[in-house]
Amino acid sequence: MANKLYNMTPKEIVAVLDKYIIGQDDAKKSVAVALRNRYRRSLLSEELQEEITPKNILMMGPTGVGKTEIARRLAKLMDAPFVKVEATKFTEVGYVGRDVDSMIRDLAEAAIRLTKQSKLEEKYAVADQMAEDKIIEAIIPGKKSSTGKGSPSNPFDFILSSGGYVSQKQQYEESQAEKERSQNPQDEQDVQLAREQVREQLRAGQLEDQYIEIEVTSAPKGNELDMANEGMTIAIGNIFGDMMPKKTKKKRVTVKEARKILREEEAQNLIDMDEVVDEALRNAEQNGIVFIDEIDKIASGQGYRVGADVSREGVQRDILPIVEGSVVNTKHGPVKTDHILFIGAGAFQTSSPTDLIPELQGRFPIRVELESLTEEDFLKILTVPENAVIKQQKALLETEGVELDFTDDGVAEIAKIAFLMNEQTENIGARRLHTVLEKLLEDVSFNIPDVEEDKIVIDKDYVAERFSDTIHSEDLDRYIL
Numbered sequence: 001m002a003n004k005l006y007n008m009t010p011k012e013i014v015a016v017l018d019k020y021i022i023g024q025d026d027a028k029k030s031v032a033v034a035l036r037n038r039y040r041r042s043l044l045s046e047e048l049q050e051e052i053t054p055k056n057i058l059m060m061g062p063t064g065v066g067k068t069e070i071a072r073r074l075a076k077l078m079d080a081p082f083v084k085v086e087a088t089k090f091t092e093v094g095y096v097g098r099d100v101d102s103m104i105r106d107l108a109e110a111a112i113r114l115t116k117q118s119k120l121e122e123k124y125a126v127a128d129q130m131a132e133d134k135i136i137e138a139i140i141p142g143k144k145s146s147t148g149k150g151s152p153s154n155p156f157d158f159i160l161s162s163g164g165y166v167s168q169k170q171q172y173e174e175s176q177a178e179k180e181r182s183q184n185p186q187d188e189q190d191v192q193l194a195r196e197q198v199r200e201q202l203r204a205g206q207l208e209d210q211y212i213e214i215e216v217t218s219a220p221k222g223n224e225l226d227m228a229n230e231g232m233t234i235a236i237g238n239i240f241g242d243m244m245p246k247k248t249k250k251k252r253v254t255v256k257e258a259r260k261i262l263r264e265e266e267a268q269n270l271i272d273m274d275e276v277v278d279e280a281l282r283n284a285e286q287n288g289i290v291f292i293d294e295i296d297k298i299a300s301g302q303g304y305r306v307g308a309d310v311s312r313e314g315v316q317r318d319i320l321p322i323v324e325g326s327v328v329n330t331k332h333g334p335v336k337t338d339h340i341l342f343i344g345a346g347a348f349q350t351s352s353p354t355d356l357i358p359e360l361q362g363r364f365p366i367r368v369e370l371e372s373l374t375e376e377d378f379l380k381i382l383t384v385p386e387n388a389v390i391k392q393q394k395a396l397l398e399t400e401g402v403e404l405d406f407t408d409d410g411v412a413e414i415a416k417i418a419f420l421m422n423e424q425t426e427n428i429g430a431r432r433l434h435t436v437l438e439k440l441l442e443d444v445s446f447n448i449p450d451v452e453e454d455k456i457v458i459d460k461d462y463v464a465e466r467f468s469d470t471i472h473s474e475d476l477d478r479y480i481l
Helices: 010-017 025-042 067-077 087-091 097-139 155-161 168-183 185-203 255-270 273-287 312-324 358-362 375-383 389-398 408-424 431-440 442-447 460-466
Strands: 057-060 082-086 211-217 224-227 232-235 248-254 289-293 327-330 333-336 341-346 366-369 403-406 455-458
Touching: 010 025, 010 067, 025 057, 025 067, 025 341, 025 366, 067 082, 067 289, 067 341, 082 087, 082 097, 087 312, 097 185, 097 211, 097 255, 097 273, 097 289, 097 312, 097 327, 097 333, 211 255, 248 255, 273 333, 312 358, 375 389, 375 408, 375 431, 389 403, 389 431, 408 431, 408 460, 431 442, 431 460, 455 460
Parallel strands: 057 341, 057 366, 082 289, 289 341, 403 455
Antiparallel strands: 211 248, 224 232, 327 333
């Protein structure tokens, strides 16, 4: 993996995660070591690489303490394919065992999206130039034939031309167009001069709001028949798509919009999707992360009973071969799961990891217990991370010219109220902060743009006043997300 995080030390990885996640040092340490072990494995011979499988992680802790965020943030930072699946999905009535394969098919799709975007970004420089040429052609059209070198006028011409045949009609139109150009060299020079002037104006940003008509490829709308149990998908409307010419349509947009549309279209044409798929599947196999949430709900001990006919132990045994290492068929090709990192997570309030079947327990050798968040943790979450919720709220309202000024005692009061609500009702962890802030700023957001003040100070008194009637109420259920 080319990502800079791939060869970072565990301490350096934890330092990066600290910018976004407060506390939970043990969990961050475990995922950092798991990532470092992947780097170490990449340095070994291919024979030895195949023998070393990732040490899967089991996270235990109440909701909202950062289990999902740690895994998701790590995957994002290292550009690894990531998918989250709820274990309770497999406890629904009518469940078919092979449906567990869907988590790997989803991982393959995530890997393809990731790889495709990376390849597109590599082609954007060339695509920008091609898009610019098309925009100039739309503004200053030149002499062109009615058909020219474009799409054949009918499917029969297309079929014949695909074998190297050029119809007499097309030959005649091309010869006439060439003859016309040779007879009027001055016109051709004038067109080129005008286009160069337009190019300068485009690069100076003078034509961004001008409307032009461009031709874009119309994507086929084919229905897909998904054979989920076999990992196959048949695009019914696209079976003969490669045998017929691509449809195009005219679209009237601004130059700014045209540049974006044409850039993506040209970049798409420049990449090799077969190469993208091959690279993506390798990435999924070697670096993919599957996060299985609520794994405690399929434990065989006391607790949840979702469906009368559903065996939670049976679901565990269905998941087991995926975690152990097997081959899952997807519509893009087979995917081996031997080296995919699986992270299980659950509250384990009514069950324990020992309630899982022994075989599955053994596939999650690293156990991490996450702690409940304290009032001090809430205070840090509000202010310290680069994506802190207070920073998000301030940025949102600044878009409409309203400045929020959170004082230190105001922030402390928000943290205190969120902590008390978790104590008095259900503990939903850091998600409570979002609930409190939304309620706190509800009137301000509603009254914009009629609010008279350009700056609103959120201090302790302001927060206390907003929650004076509710914080000690017995019924706080409406604050639960």
